[in-house]
Every structure is written in C-alpha cells, then in structure tokens.
Amino acid sequence: MRRAAISVTMLCMASVATVGHAASPATSYTADPSASRLDFIGIQAGAEFKGSFHRFTAAIDFAPDALASSHFDVQIDLNSLDTMDNDRDTTMRGPDIFDIAHFSASRYVTRSFTKTPTGYSAAGTLTLHGVTKDVPIDFVFVSTPGGAKLEGTAKLNRLEFGVGQGDWKSTEQVKDLVKVAFSLMLKPRSLSE
Amino acid sequence: MPTQESRTRFTAMAQLLHWLIAALIVTQFALGWTAVDLPLGTHKLALFARHKSFGMTVLMLTIVRVVWRWANPPPELPAGMTPLERTLARATHLAFYALLFAMPITGWLMSSAKKYSVSWFGLFTWPDLIAQNKTAFEALKTTHDYLSDVLLVIAVLHILAALKHHFLNKDDVFLRMLPFTKSKRGP
Numbered sequence: 001m002r003r004a005a006i007s008v009t010m011l012c013m014a015s016v017a018t019v020g021h022a023a024s025p026a027t028s029y030t031a032d033p034s035a036s037r038l039d040f041i042g043i044q045a046g047a048e049f050k051g052s053f054h055r056f057t058a059a060i061d062f063a064p065d066a067l068a069s070s071h072f073d074v075q076i077d078l079n080s081l082d083t084m085d086n087d088r089d090t091t092m093r094g095p096d097i098f099d100i101a102h103f104s105a106s107r108y109v110t111r112s113f114t115k116t117p118t119g120y121s122a123a124g125t126l127t128l129h130g131v132t133k134d135v136p137i138d139f140v141f142v143s144t145p146g147g148a149k150l151e152g153t154a155k156l157n158r159l160e161f162g163v164g165q166g167d168w169k170s171t172e173q174v175k176d177l178v179k180v181a182f183s184l185m186l187k188p189r190s191l192s193e
Numbered sequence: 194m195p196t197q198e199s200r201t202r203f204t205a206m207a208q209l210l211h212w213l214i215a216a217l218i219v220t221q222f223a224l225g226w227t228a229v230d231l232p233l234g235t236h237k238l239a240l241f242a243r244h245k246s247f248g249m250t251v252l253m254l255t256i257v258r259v260v261w262r263w264a265n266p267p268p269e270l271p272a273g274m275t276p277l278e279r280t281l282a283r284a285t286h287l288a289f290y291a292l293l294f295a296m297p298i299t300g301w302l303m304s305s306a307k308k309y310s311v312s313w314f315g316l317f318t319w320p321d322l323i324a325q326n327k328t329a330f331e332a333l334k335t336t337h338d339y340l341s342d343v344l345l346v347i348a349v350l351h352i353l354a355a356l357k358h359h360f361l362n363k364d365d366v367f368l369r370m371l372p373f374t375k376s377k378r379g380p
Contacts, residue, residue, distance in 0.1 A: 044238060044309070045238045045239070045241065045242035045245075045309070045312055045315075046242060046312025046313075046314070046315035046316075046318065047309070047310035047311060047312040047318040048310065048318065049308060049309065049310065050308075083308065084308040084325040085307050085308050085309070085325075086327075087233050088233065088308075088309075091233045091234075167234055167235040167236070168234075168235060170235055172235070172239065173235045173238040173239050173242070174235070174238070
C-alpha cells in the first residue's frame, strides 16, 4: 500500500514536470529597484561619463524555453537621471537634451527574442524624447534562488531620438553613440504584486 | 654635448622645454579664464577639453624637464649676484617647478572629483584620481584658482628679473635661455 502510494506520487511528479516543461509559459518577474541598475555611458569631450536612472519599473516575462511568450516592458523616469554632477544633470534635463518638461518618461518594449551563442538578443522599440525607434538589446539571463538576474547592454544613437538640440546636435563634444548597460535583479511578480 | 656650451648656456632641449611650457601656460590662462565663466554648453566643454589636454601636456613635459635638468645641470648664476638675489632666484624657480606640477595635478583632481574625466586630445583618457566628491571639487577649484594667481605673480617676477638681468645688469642670464643667440656678454 505504502509502496503504491509512493509510486503514484512519483508518477504525478513526473507528469507535472513533463507537462510543465512542454507548456511552460514565461515566468513573470519584476525588477527589485534597490538591487537593479540602469546606466548609460556617453563620450563627452573625449572621455566616457556614466549616468544612471534611479527610478524605473521593469515587467519581465521570460523563460529560456519560452522565448515566444517572453516580453519585456521597461518604463524609465528620466527625471531620476544622475551623472554625479548637478550642473550636468540640470543641463541634461533641460530643453536642449532630454527636455523632461515635455518627455519625462521613456519606455522599452520587446517584440521578439532570439538565442545567441552567449545569451539572448531582443528586438524591441525604445521611446525616448517622443521618438520611437528599434533598439536591439543583448543580455544574459541567470536563474537565482530568489528569482533571476538579467544583465545586458544596448547601443543607441542619441541624435536619432532628437536628444541634443541646438549646439548639442554637434557630436564634436558629446558623441552620438551612447551605450546602455543594465543589471536587473528579478523576483517573481506574484510574490511582489 | 660639448661641456663648455652646457656650462654657459642652457641646452637646446632645456630651451625647447622652457619656451614650449611658457607658451602652453599663456594658452592655459586664456582658455581657463574664458571657459570658467561660460554656461555649461558645448563651447565650455570644448575649451575645457583643450585646457585639460594642454594641462596634462604641461605635466608630462615638466617631468621630462626635471629629469633633463637633473642630467644636465643649468649654467651657474652670474658671479656678481648678491646672496639675497641668489636666494630669490632659487626660490622663484623652485616655486615655478612646484606650480608646474601642482596646477595640472589639482586640475586633474578637480576633473576626477566632478566626474568629468580628463581626455588627452581625445586619444586616451587619464584615470580618475579620486571618487566623485562635491566638497573636494569646490576645495580643489579654489586651490587651482589660487595657485593660478600665484603662478601669475611668479611669472611676472620671472619676466621682470630676466629683463633686469638683460637691460640693467647686462649679463647673459636672459640670452642663455634664448635660442639662436650666443651668450657673449661675459659673466
């Protein structure tokens, strides 16, 4: 009797595992703000400078074996810009760069995912300064005991988004290419919401 | 190098370094004074980028200069100078060398503290010396400004002294640093 019960239990576990694997939807995560970073690196007067956005939300649906149903939706509060210098932050919030009075939010939404030799690549669109353009991202996804870690990079040309008006359209002092780097500590959304 | 020549005149290398650094310092004052009052914009960034590149050039040339001076001691001061004049001359030159190091280094520290890293003509970036720190930046800026005033005073003294040696004492102190001339005026 007891042996039969164990067998049934094992069978159930096996079938759950099998079914779970076959139809596993992407897991829904949210980024833990205190443990996550969203940075950009620009080139100013020949030297790199780094900035961070301290406030953003990330709704991440992802599973390595369910790329078709995976989806990222990241919303960034541009006002939370921090380049470690008040003068530069104020200038960047101003009308000639981010123009935060008119465009305080930025959003990144994925369209599709592909596996790459080192991780994953996502096709998606970035809305910044009122302009929406395709920006691919490359990332690695690692499961952790409490959820997952998502780390990746992107490159964009600021002028395609109109970030830099007037004198700032010149790429002599501030280069057009801006690198983006992110590191998100993800926790399952059901636990936090 | 003929030893006779290097005892009465500065070497060609010492002359080159002297005049190159002098020209850079004049440029540095022009760039610094112009840029400091501009609002943060591309023009200010451009001027300060040049100011920083020239400043780091001064630092590197000064290191070369000190090594060169150590290996090729300068000619003796004229015999007619009083002990006080000798002390003044040595003190002025020592202050000059100290400032040639202190100005670029305080500038480099300022850029580090404000997170505006120093590029050398866009070719490479010097590492930040200290972490971002607003208080340190303000203190360093005050120091850099103050030292630039001291440098200006020392430079004026230096030029006046050179002219005094040339026109009043009629010795070769000025000529021996001047390229394409011959020091024939005796000691």
